[in-house]
Amino acid sequence: MKVNHGIWEDYLQYGPQYDTANDCPIIPGETEFVERQRLNKLSKDTKTLLRDYMAGAVEKNWESKHQIPTAGDLKAIRSEVLNIMLSEHRVYLKDDKAVSSYLNNIVAPTINRLLRNERS
Numbered sequence: 812m813k814v815n816h817g818i819w820e821d822y823l824q825y826g827p828q829y830d831t832a833n834d835c836p837i838i839p840g841e842t843e844f845v846e847r848q849r850l851n852k853l854s855k856d857t858k859t860l861l862r863d864y865m866a867g868a869v870e871k872n873w874e875s876k877h878q879i880p881t882a883g884d885l886k887a888i889r890s891e892v893l894n895i896m897l898s899e900h901r902v903y904l905k906d907d908k909a910v911s912s913y914l915n916n917i918v919a920p921t922i923n924r925l926l927r928n929e930r931s
Contacts, residue, residue: 845903
């Protein structure tokens with residue numbers, strides 16, 4: 812006699828890696844839980860990586876628009892950098908006051924360096 816377990820049939824077949832809510836097997840890494848971290852708890856290497864990504868994004872923006880990023884553009888650049896950190900390095904930082912001021916303070920020195928390089 813065959814027993815029909817409904818959606819639990821897949822759970823029994825695939826084990827805990829089966830997502831019963833969405834009725835599909837979980838792809839490794841797709842539904843991974845990444846804990847939010849505070850900026851002051853990040854390691855020095857991670858902060859350096861974050862600074863490098865922000866500087867790169869500002870340089871890319873400077874090359875395309877040749878303007879200092881302001882409110883909306885700056886927020887978009889910060890979001891892009893934070894999404895890169897989350898997707899590539901599994902570091903989840905919320906765009907709060909500390910993170911935004913840290914990333915905003917990278918913009919001016921980066922643009923000054925670009926301007927110095929253009930002059931020489």
